[in-house]
Amino acid sequence: MMITGPSMIPSIPSIRSRNMQNWLSRGAFYLLVILIVLGCVGPFAWQIITSIKPARELTTLPPILPSQVTVEHYIRVFERPFGKYIMNSVIVASATTIFCLVVGSFAAYALGRLRMKGKMIILSMVLAVSMFPEIAIVSPLYVVMRNLKLLNTYPALIFPYTTFAMPLTLWILTSFFREIPAELEEAAKIDGCSPLQAFWKVILPIAAPGMFTTAILVFIAAWNEFLFALTFTKTIQAQTIPVGIAMLPTMYHVPWGSIAAASVIVTIPLIILVLVFQRRIISGLTAGAVKG
Amino acid sequence: MSSRKVTFMGKLRVSEKNLGYFLVIPALAVVAVMAFWPTLAAFWMSLHDISLIFRTNRFIGLENFKTMAGDPAFRNALHNTVYFTAISVALETLLGLVMALVMNGAFKGRGAVRASVLVPWAIPTVVTSTMWKWIFNTDYGLFNFLLKRFHVISSYLNWLGDGKLAMGCAIMADVWKTTPFIALILLAGLQTISHDLYEAAMIDGANWWQRFTRIMLPLLLPIGLVAVLLRTLDAFRVFALIFVLTGGGPADATEVLSTYTYKVLFSTSNFGYGSALAVSMFVSVALISLVFLNFIRLVTRSS
Known part of the structure; x- marks a missing residue:
């Protein structure tokens, strides 16, 4: 396994360097985990944020987060059939x-x-x-x-x-x-x-x-x-x-x-x-x- | 085994084999009527000059296929389809492998990662497209904003309006949507590999790269090829993603076979030529499957 944590890494003579390597591989691993989760969920989260932004804030960036939460878009959707x-x-x-x-x-x-x-x-x-x-x-x-x-x-x-x-x-x-x-x-x-x-x-x-x-x-x-x-x-x-x-x-x-x-x-x-x-x-x- | 008789509905005595056929027939009939018949009908229609507007229906033999051979729009769509398929499936396989390896590790929050990976898979393709269309928006899109913030670009780019960039955007949206599928299949494959194998290799002094290339990859190859085949066929017939994201534009830069066929069928009502295009897609998909299946058979036999 590539970087799946300590148990998979072959033993290295010096204890200090092994700890160092464990720490590094662990850090890289969790960074990868965070990237995957952000990559999968992020774009849809942006869609959710867009859906609760006041209309005038849709055409400006920044801010990324809405200054106030609105349900106007949801109401508008249901005005249609x-x-x-x-x-x-x-x-x-x-x-x-x-x-x-x-x-x-x-x-x-x-x-x-x-x-x-x-x-x-x-x-x-x-x-x-x-x-x-x-x-x-x-x-x-x-x-x-x-x-x-x-x-x-x-x-x-x-x-x-x-x-x-x-x-x-x-x-x-x-x-x-x-x-x-x-x-x-x-x-x-x-x-x-x-x-x-x-x-x-x-x-x-x-x-x-x-x-x-x-x-x-x-x-x-x-x-x-x-x-x-x-x-x-x-x-x-x-x-x-x-x-x-x-x-x-x-x-x-x-x-x-x-x-x-x-x-x-x-x-x-x-x-x-x-x-x-x-x-x-x-x-x-x-x-x-x-x-x- | 035909001698084994079973009672059906308390009266009729039938063999188990016949009961089997009896149970299978309704489902097969549905498949035959809804899939086989239309495929054959499309072949037949492709030999005709059919216009729904002018109500013409005339047998013209292979004339439509001759038109296709000299149709630059068809060649463009074929080129785009192959390009889209090759790049997105390659990226999806690589990223999918990384995702599968990560999800195969033992760590806290593994369940949450798996759940989040299923999000892109579950989202309707149309929503995927509208979502990315908004992200790629020139003036208010998150993509331009973030890239400029981190100094990757100096001025906003017209991602979907630029013929050189639009295909990349379509590929990115497809990779986002379908990498989880490959990752989950590869993960299932990884979980069938026994831990003893790795341990034995470690005792023999193999490092992680050797374990990865000598144990994991070969054992993962058959199921990986199945996943790649399924994805290749899906990418080759891509429709909704591109139809909603770019509509095939700008200037046909992202026009693929499905969207081109759809336009010929329903914008020009040319059902003969449209059916010929559909038949060409059917034949391509069949060829791709045959090549892949033979390759998979070779690989599984040699290992």
Whole structure:
């Protein structure tokens, strides 16, 4: 390990020089830690500061910190139909999550636990789909949805979202199902359960944390999606928050305060999710890749 | 194993294998309808002259691809995409490795560091772009202010309005947003390496550099390559980040394949040519994946 503290540094004859080196490497290490945290959180902190600065202080630097805290930008955001954007985002992201989890959990159970041929082929196919460029499928989907009069509706987003959400669901859930010890299932079968009953009564309750992790990841992915939302919705009927924020600037005026406030409103729920479920999210994110 | 019969819904007796297929089919049907069919349809559309405005739809064979070969805007977008992808993925991998090594250390406040690293990952891309757009603002942006304060620049620069600087800004925003992803995957890889290996090496007198290059890097290589592949594909199809940050400007300096394709599709309504551009992206992504996957296979086989 490079500079991860004393235990990793090979012993050096003189005690004095070793202490010196420990102290130095420790200092460099914590400096790096501070840089990482500042680098990750700093830019967003600046967005939060901007959102509570009085309008006249937005166009002067210094001061970096506001002379007084204001909520005017937040009020201004909700003078627009911002609540509708939020509602649309909640509906679309929840529906995508529920749909993918319900349909995906059966498939992931089969792929993770049942004896069948072609599992690897199916999983690699699904992985390949998750690598499709979104823009590559936009043109036919647009034409079809226009003909079916689906543009500007929730299904116009929920169904295309399955193209990235379903592969995500299948990969993460399959790896979770695979980790459940086979003995549990065997025991259920000896007790007279069919595979479906075993799935329902034994596997599903154990897999609940994995399902939950998957749900968080799918929800965040759907919540943040932009290209499909921009393409398939042109009115406030179904537009989601990312599109709403992207459209706040007009030709002549960029309302930086409102944009900052809107960004904070959209991001805070995600940051809370991340802080509360940190471990789960990391395990879900790396589940596919580590075994890959 | 097909002889193993199981009861389904209390009546039907099916083999476990068939039950498996039965459970898999709905999910696969969704993927087929929403991903495979549109991809094939895009291929078909790319062979046509389609304008949604003039309601034309005429088969023209490979004409769109000939247009593409001679289209300077396409070449510019391809060049920008490759440049953006190469530089940002290289930076992200290096920084991600440093971040992973730091997070792998035992120290107080490790949990807080991990949580803060997840912040850029969780923030919507659109918010990332608007945020950096504000930071890069010429007159009131934090970036100019800090750089001038610390005497890095003598006068304010027009970061997003200067064709030579805008791409660097887009790369910086992307690096900020996605380095945590690589870091977390590399961290997971680091944690699978047994401590005994390091200890054995230390007893043999290996210094930290030898331990780093002889033990850690080789063992990290397979998972690192997977992370790099995922990031490369993501960077190659970058859309929201650039569309919101610069809109492809100034003067197409940050125009990438996705944003160019989007404009051809929805500003000119030229769905035939737009689909041909989309197909070219699909083929590029497939080629990149194939090359990477073969490389990963080689690496894992040799080690």
